[in-house]
Amino acid sequence: MLIAAASKGWLGFSSCYTELSYALFMRSKNFLETNGIKLMKINYIKAATGIQNKIPNKKQNKLISYHYFLGVTILIIFFCFAKNPILNLLIISQNYRKPLTEDWIFYAYESKEKYASQIVKQKILIISGSNGLFGIDAKQIEASTGIPTVNFAVHAGLGIDYMLYRAKKILKPGDIVLIPLEFSLYHQRSDEQILENTLKNYIISYDHVYFDKLNFIDKLKVMVYPFGFNINDIKIIKEFLTKKSVFDKKAVFSQILERANTGNCYTGITLNRNGDETCNIGKSPTSDLKKLEKIDPALKEPIDVSDSLRDFCKFAKNNKITIIPLYPAALFYADYNTDNYKTYFSKINEFWSKEGILFKDSSNQSFLEEKMMFNTPYHPNDKGRNWRTKNIINILNNYL
Structure with a gap:
């Protein structure tokens, strides 16, 4: 029973991450393409399994499940390390505000x-x-x-x-x-000041001129840190994707x-x-x-x-x-x-x-x-x- 509950929770968690990752990717893709950068469209499952438009058999189903599990795991690891730079980049480029900013x-x-x-x-x-x-x-x-x-x-x-x-x-x-x-x-x-959340959130949301004046290392610190996953991250990204008032x-x-x-x-x-x-x-x-x-x-x-x-x-x-x-x-x-x-x-x-x-x-x-x-x-x-x-x-x- 415990294993079944854990499996159900994992599937829900994986599904949520897949949905958010895809949506975030599409927002990034649209932004990049409007700036003249084209991205290739890749169907991961089809490319990995060789399945096109036919009904998969049991062996192929297992292969799909394996690739799905592996893909979601990679997405989770990627999200923990890349969610901040991607989200911050989109906030700066679209002139939004970052949640938790002291407006x-x-x-x-x-x-x-x-x-x-x-x-x-x-x-x-x-x-x-x-x-x-x-x-x-x-x-x-x-x-x-x-x-x-x-x-x-x-x-x-x-x-x-x-x-x-x-x-x-x-x-x-x-x-x-x-x-x-x-x-x-x-x-x-100076290296400690740039890591303060009050300052980081503020310059990402309101002072892009100051951000542009930072050296490369300090820009990296503002965009990337902190690493890791917080349960609020899902809520924040959902609100960003739906353009809710928290970003307005x-x-x-x-x-x-x-x-x-x-x-x-x-x-x-x-x-x-x-x-x-x-x-x-x-x-x-x-x-x-x-x-x-x-x-x-x-x-x-x-x-x-x-x-x-x-x-x-x-x-x-x-x-x-x-x-x-x-x-x-x-x-x-x-x-x-x-x-x-x-x-x-x-x-x-x-x-x-x-x-x-x-x-x-x-x-x-x-x-x-x-x-x-x-x-x-x-x-x-x-x-x-x-x-x-x-x-x-x-x-x-x-x-x-």
């Missing part, structure tokens, strides 16, 4: 870049992951200094290379950059709008004109805050191993851009008062000093009490943001 990033950048493009004179730009998005009030800084300020912070999962790449495109001589980097961004290697960028916006209307963050449309997140206004610490893992800086890791920050410092110097490095807005932990952490924080100070940039921030002014936090150790509520922003304005006044 809000696109709308956030679109809003922030729109405001930045309207600024003719000097501006202040905030570059970081979401600690800056939630934890610094660009609108308040603009009102206090009189200098147009853009909160260009989005998501640490994009990696330091990509964040700086986007910032360089809108920076002009005379601008001021605030960089309250999350601790992990100080230690990212326009349909995704309605889902984001619905999320925003129900009070959710990470929509990209709950930002004010300056690019500050507003979904944290009036919010208290969530119950999940204490359950989340403590922010634990990589105490023994070297800083800026990929030279991303050093290259950005050179860019800033050449373009007469002022860099003001800051600690991230983050939840305070008692461990941060121990010698190990104090030594680590001083290393960050030393790094910027070696680049000829003064580090005037203090960890006492960036770490916040629990009542000032929202839903993660890097996300202050509006009370925490106001407190942190006032400290930053005091630092800014030393440069203005």
